[in-house]
Amino acid sequence: MELFRVSRDVYGREVLQGMSWDLLWVFIGIGCVMIVAHAAYRMLFAPKQR
Amino acid sequence: MAVCVLVLLGTAFLPIVGLQFPWVAVHWMAGVVLAVAVLFHIVSVLARGTWGSMWIGRADLADIVEVAGAALRRTLPTRKPGKYSVAQKLIHHAFTLVVLTTLVTGGFLLLRIDTPWWQRNPYVFGDATWGIVYVLHGIAALMLVTMVMMHVYFALRPEKLKFTRAMILGWITRREFDEHHDKERWQVDR
Numbered sequence: 001m002e003l004f005r006v007s008r009d010v011y012g013r014e015v016l017q018g019m020s021w022d023l024l025w026v027f028i029g030i031g032c033v034m035i036v037a038h039a040a041y042r043m044l045f046a047p048k049q050r
Numbered sequence: 051m052a053v054c055v056l057v058l059l060g061t062a063f064l065p066i067v068g069l070q071f072p073w074v075a076v077h078w079m080a081g082v083v084l085a086v087a088v089l090f091h092i093v094s095v096l097a098r099g100t101w102g103s104m105w106i107g108r109a110d111l112a113d114i115v116e117v118a119g120a121a122l123r124r125t126l127p128t129r130k131p132g133k134y135s136v137a138q139k140l141i142h143h144a145f146t147l148v149v150l151t152t153l154v155t156g157g158f159l160l161l162r163i164d165t166p167w168w169q170r171n172p173y174v175f176g177d178a179t180w181g182i183v184y185v186l187h188g189i190a191a192l193m194l195v196t197m198v199m200m201h202v203y204f205a206l207r208p209e210k211l212k213f214t215r216a217m218i219l220g221w222i223t224r225r226e227f228d229e230h231h232d233k234e235r236w237q238v239d240r
Contacts, residue, residue: 016185024067034196046121
């Protein structure tokens with residue numbers, strides 16, 4: 001998986017175009033993992049709130 | 051601000067996942083509205099003199115130690131926060147950093163499109179500089195996706211619904227104040 005999008009200019013030099021949009025799914029995945037981990041912690045381990 | 055961020059994320063990422071539509075105009079207009087809203091928020095906070103309520107001080111550091119200890123002992127923390135908990139302050143600062151990054155870089159990117167105020171001029175910066183602007187705009191937008199997911203999750207948790215209501219409507223009950231806030235750290239008029 002690439003971190004950045006790059007292209008080449010008219011001289012053949014690499015030009016940075018921005019972040020790779022493949023990373024969108026990584027960041028969505030991180031969000032899902034954190035939500036599931038927190039929900040599991042609250043359900044299984046955390047003391048009940050007042 | 052929340053609606054603007056959702057519109058901005060939708061117009062940024064829906065075309066990437068395959069839902070094609072003319073997104074650029076809606077995106078930059080939502081960005082301008084968000085910038086105005088952030089500016090209004092900053093001026094409003096300065097006018098009310100409540101800048102310090104988001105400051106992380108010694109008491110907040112003690113809160114972190116106590117919350118971490120309580121989590122390890124599987125007990126409830128006994129210390130109460132002032133107006134905002136340290137977690138709320140941290141997420142506010144994270145959103146501040148990420149949203150300001152998108153706004154500043156988005157402001158530069160506005161120079162690359164025609165607007166009612168100017169004609170596009172992509173030659174203001176060189177390719178390398180534009181690349182850095184795009185990377186910063188992109189990484190901040192990607193971070194916003196995760197942060198918005200977490201923010202919505204916590205807002206919808208049953209024990210946090212009172213904070214969600216307070217965030218939307220701007221008030222809490224006396225009982226909620228007594229149960230969840232330290233009146234020494236948050237001195238209210240009524």
